[in-house]
Amino acid sequence: MNFLWAGVLIVATIIISSVDVSGTGRLFLANPLLLIALMVVLVLDMLTFCLAVSCVIKKTRHAVPFLFIINTLFKYNADSALAKSKTTVVQYLMGSFMYGFGYVAVATKIQDNEKRDLVSNFGNIGDKTSTQVSIADGLLFMLINTAFNLLLTWYLDEVYKGDFGVARPFYFPLTTAYWFPNRRSGKDLPKLPPQDPKYFESAAKGLTAGIQVRDLVKMFGHNTAVAGVNIDIYNDQITVLLGHNGAGKTTFISVITGFIPPTSGTAIVNGFDINANISKVRENIGLCPQHDVLFPKLTAYEHLVFYCKLRGQYKAGVDKQLQDALDQVGLSAKRTSFPHQLSGGQRRKLSVACAFSGNSKVIFLDEPSTGLDPSARQDLWKFLKSKRTGHTILMTTHYMDEADAIGDRIA
Template structure:
């Protein structure tokens, strides 16, 4: 078995993933096309909703000396009647004159003074009164009109002329709306509309009336110039009514676009773990980081192409050179989408480690994608109230970050400049401090976090197969300083010395033979049940050692411990000099395994399986093809060369699994009941294959068939109830116990 460097293993996995993907053409087509199809909905809307060129917009003068607009809105909208009175505090003759003059100018029903602001505020809350005017409490003893005039106007916190389902407020902490589009706000409203509506709410007329009353009384003049309100004119522009709707729609459409690809990713990775394929590849020398890197590249290619198709669709120009994203630079938008793809892939990897069954994973992934989108749906309506820190933390959730990102991208689009490299780290207005650049950085940060969680969970929860590590393994010296090998077979060429209670049942160990596997007092318990009890045995090169016993004797458990699928409760085994408890990866470097059930990729052909495992074990060039042809001929499957494994019969799958363990000149091969379920002719063919391939290998085979042990076993070890009862050649055991060895 030749050493295979990491680059070659990586290329091999890419090849395997590509073949599997290509053999699932419909899945590949859907993964590539669905994002584009969902995005086409936005393109269709863009084609149906036209952006309108607008000429210079001028607005008329508005009289602010009366409450006509306020009264008309109350009457037109059938809103609750308002007591047309002014309240003020504190009570003072000078202030009384000012409020009286203001109330008369507004044609109000009256006014009322209060000794302090608290009493006035209670009256405003208890009664639906127009407004209150609060002066300084120190003015209660004022004798003359002040030279500096200041006051506070008290209106209800909610807008009274709003008919929105949600109560609109004055938004006094903001200079701009959270999302705005190019053009004047509420273009068809001469006063600017809602929010905030200082004229239609009556605020501006009350302020104007109080100020004018003060100036008249202070100067004793009535010919003060009139004051009008007029909106600023707006230059020529393109009015796009679609933008604000897209800001809410795009995040959801992008979410829907990637649910199916995410489901396929998680399902495929979980299926490899469920079918023991991942663990078998690890047993045969595949590092975990190479496994994840190859999957990442495969996923990034497909999702990256899908993301690029979305970018192209968003930049398709229609009439008047208008696209869904007219102003946004395509390159920065593409990088944003690819950043989201990276985060999504790592999120899928994290999910895959948390499931043991592919069917469960595929059923739940879509729901989880919606759940991680919920924070954005909730935060969207409260976006203006969130601090920068809160937005950054929420952006660690992949789909929430995506939602925020598209909201800001549409904000830049609404400003008429679009997202550019120059404004990547600039907010859309002065009221906001969040940027698309921050979101992309948080996406990359979350990708790293997801990947760390993935690698951690993989170690402590490897599923139904594999050796789980303790939860605190990253904090141990062994994790950082490496693992030491047990003293290898070079120090004990004849294997470990074994003391037996019943030595007569055990043949003397052969001398001069190289020991490939040394099992030392191996134990395994499952709760109160002792599955393997102190197993000690040496297995030699060029020999087939058979573990013989009935079902439940502990044979499969022994194989599982030797391969690292189960951790031993105590004891250990030395495989080619590497201890399975301290250097499992080293032990696996020289190991091939055929588990009790078939471990095959459903969509790889027979030849592809042999090519894959031969390359994984170090064969190159023509040697691979020779190896493939050799084993196809030996198991008589030449006519099934290009048939997917899922279409083979049970016996054919079993023979292929055996060949996958043998190919590539593997030095240590473990077979767990390899002939189970096979007809007599196929079993005989399999026996001939094993006999022909044992030279230069240490082979361990488990079976409960006496004839199979007799034909294949150079040494036979008989287990019963987890204990080794006897061990030796077939001749020795027959001579010692007769034909009833079991």
């Protein structure tokens, strides 16, 4: 909304500046539509440049001074380069890949026309009289730079993830795995290590593993959070990870869902390797994190709609399913309530319902019953059992009774 108002103010300012209101003349001779087009292209160039910068600099307090310095340096460099460039090839190379060059070129040409009492319009945007670059050239430079910024954003977003996410190798555009991701059957993975039948129950025949984890290790410095985990988690079952606080349950889920990269080892989720195709993994997973992540300006029902639309699953008949989901978790009376109007337990229920929205096949629930009273916990267990078929559910808890009541398998 703020962006929209800024656009309205810019357009209004340009129109007022280009109209002779009091009979004393116009502030600008240039065609107002040309100035509006210039502002639109400039905003696109600036926004895409900021997107590229945000891939590397994650914090606002670092990004603002960086952008100020870069913008200032580029402007003065553009002025100098514009004055020194003599050939069209050099101009196009600088203009296409040097932020600010195109805008300075257009502004310089319009300023020159204003000094000579010439009207800058769409009929003379190709004129290069008294300047090195025409208005058309400058606009083209900004459009090319916008496309370059988008390409750079795509690349940087894949190779640099900061604190969260699994980064791809710098050469990922040259790999076929990126452009043509293939499912892995899991048959090429090492088999699970031998297990003592006294402590481990063998899986029933005919089960299909939705998640296969092999030698998964996650270390933070010299501290090992996940130590070589090997496990198969099966479709149409609820597998419960039982452990005390600090046992590594959340870290394990964070690695599998792509929040943090593994130190070594891998996992196959719904046929895709977390190291090679984490984006494909995320297309079919739902997550209820340990701490609720809700949007303050969305109602309970709008949260479910949002996640459905995010996954491209908002189709005819979905509204009834979403309402049924709210009924099943006991939030039917809170359909139009915002998160701050819900109790801690109700927000937890909403997080669980969000994990199942959007036709997710693999569900991760990190201590979903935290903050629920005994009755609400029973209702949650009933809901999860009703969702068992058609899903691969991995849930964590530190309650032994909960693991025993709901888990088909306990690890």
